[in-house]
Amino acid sequence: MRTSVFFPFALFLALLPAAAQSGSFQIAQHGHAVGTASFNFASSADGYDSTSLVRVAMQGLNYALSKTECLTAGNELKHLQLSATVNNSAVNVTAAPDTAQLLINISANGRSTTTRLDAHPGAVFLPDFDPGALETLLALAVTRNNRDLWAIIPKQTGSVVPILLATYADQQGTLDGKPIVVHHLVATIAGADTELFSGPENQLLQAELPQQGFALVRTGFVLTPPARPLAPPADGPSS
Numbered sequence: 540m541r542t543s544v545f546f547p548f549a550l551f552l553a554l555l556p557a558a559a560q561s562g563s564f565q566i567a568q569h570g571h572a573v574g575t576a577s578f579n580f581a582s583s584a585d586g587y588d589s590t591s592l593v594r595v596a597m598q599g600l601n602y603a604l605s606k607t608e609c610l611t612a613g614n615e616l617k618h619l620q621l622s623a624t625v626n627n628s629a630v631n632v633t634a635a636p637d638t639a640q641l642l643i644n645i646s647a648n649g650r651s652t653t654t655r656l657d658a659h660p661g662a663v664f665l666p667d668f669d670p671g672a673l674e675t676l677l678a679l680a681v682t683r684n685n686r687d688l689w690a691i692i693p694k695q696t697g698s699v700v701p702i703l704l705a706t707y708a709d710q711q712g713t714l715d716g717k718p719i720v721v722h723h724l725v726a727t728i729a730g731a732d733t734e735l736f737s738g739p740e741n742q743l744l745q746a747e748l749p750q751q752g753f754a755l756v757r758t759g760f761v762l763t764p765p766a767r768p769l770a771p772p773a774d775g776p777s778s
Contacts, residue, residue: 561580562743568754574668578669578670580674587609602625604669606619606620613682616634617635621633630647634664637655640658643691662689670755702726702728707725714738731750732750733747745762
């Protein structure tokens with residue numbers, strides 16, 4: 540049953556990214572390990588610095604991403620730089636607010652484009668398979684009562700689309716072998732659903748992309764019962 544959950548504003552400080560919060564994840568498709576991902580948040584003088592690393596190697600997709608962000612204390616974007624390779628094609632992106640707009644530069648396939656998008660305080664820069672972006676989304680959802688959330692999509696010339704976030708009944712799981720209460724949310728972005736599972740401290744534990752069969756699962760986390768069977772972690776990404 541779908542429910543509407545609004546976190547008390549008193550939890551605001553407790554649920555922001557911690558001073559040295561980090562996480563590592565296995566990426567799987569249809570239960571088979573295809574890559575890894577990680578993020579790290581560190582406090583800065585007036586907000587947070589975050590980094591994300593992603594590596595996927597599977598038939599039809601060889602994908603590597605490195606992203607660095609500067610965020611305000613409210614998890615709003617100040618500056619971003621992204622470098623990626625998609626099937627051996629290089630992609631570079633920079634983004635930053637510019638007055639009432641967001642200025643995004645994308646270089647890919649030998650071409651560069653500059654786009655001005657509508658700026659939204661509740662916007663998260665959302666590359667594929669990026670757990671750090673989903674962690675930021677969870678933090679923004681708390682402070683904005685699950686409302687007025689937006690995704691900045693760094694594809695083609697760039698776009699910004701609304702995020703509809705619904706909350707469902709809590710589930711159970713284990714983290715590093717210890718029982719943990721698991722919050723369940725579904726984010727609808729450009730018509731596609733992403734299931735998000737987070738812990739009591741609002742940390743991302745698992746993300747499911749049902750349409751494509753992909754899952755990101757935090758190292759040491761097991762959803763009980765699982766949303767769908769996952770293969771045991773492999774030594775590394777398959778080739």
